[in-house]
Amino acid sequence: MENNVKMQFDQAAPSYDDKHGKLIPCYDDFYGAAVTWTELANDAPYILDLGAGTGRLSAMMLDKYPGAHITLVDFSEDMLQKAKARFGDHPNLEYIAADYLTHEFERNYCAVVSSLSIHHLTHEDKQVLFRKIRSLLKPGGVFVNADQAAGSSPAFAAEFKRLWLEAVTATDLEPEDIEASKKRRLLDIDATLTDQLQWMRDAGFSEVDCVYRNREFTVFVARA
Structure with a gap:
């Protein structure tokens, strides 16, 4: 499964930024x-950006925190090359x-952030990752x-x-x-809102909530 996802995003990398916003x-x-909420x-x-792709979310974090030190992680080197082109020789990345x-x-890290990545993991691996993220956060981190x-x-x-297909x-x-995009979405392994909130609690986060939802597009916040 992981190799299939990587292949799909490697292929999408050249024009990903041009179309990404319209697909959401x-x-x-x-x-x-x-x-x-960060x-x-x-x-x-x-700040650690998991599944950073072409750096869209990292760019928004830099706009909010110009002095931030951000680590962008992605298993698609093609996506990260697009991120490097976006940021040039920024010294804090x-x-x-x-x-x-x-x-x-x-x-x-003070914060671990992610966008449209973790849903590619199996439910078991999501739970493993949530525990790992909790261990990576500094006291008071998010x-x-x-x-x-x-x-x-x-x-x-x-x-x-x-409704998503109708909109796009x-x-x-x-x-x-x-x-x-429909082909990429066949590889999605979405978990329910209720399950993900519980898994974050089980991982040891002290406060957990859903702060935004528009159908499947959901923003979770978990505080250490």
Whole structure:
């Protein structure tokens, strides 16, 4: 499964940024909530971006915290190359091409953030990752995950997907771009909102909540 996901995103990397926003009908609110809820007392925080892709979320974090030190991790080197082109020679950015589930990180972070990545993991690996994230956070740190959550029943899940397809079809995306996205989404392993909140509690986070949801697009916040 992991190799299939990597291959899909390697292939999508060249034009990913051009189409990404149109494939998320609630893009501005969705990412905006993730940035808003990454509340840190430090003006130069250390932030870890899991599944950073082309660096969209990291760029938003830098806008909020210009002095931030950000580590971008993704198993698609092609995606990270796009991120490097976005940021140039910014001195406070580090890039790691690796599987963040198994990579051994060498420091702790004020915040761990992620967007549209963790839903590719099996449910068991999601739980392993949540425990790992908890161990990587400094006291008072925060985990913010802008991701997908399955509907609470097959009927809701199907309706979410139908409404998503209706919305993206109404954009100016080419049919082949929509078909490519549909193909990538076949690899999704969405977990329900309720299950993910419980897994974060089980991982040892002291406060956990869903702060934004538009059908499957969901922003979770978990505080250490």
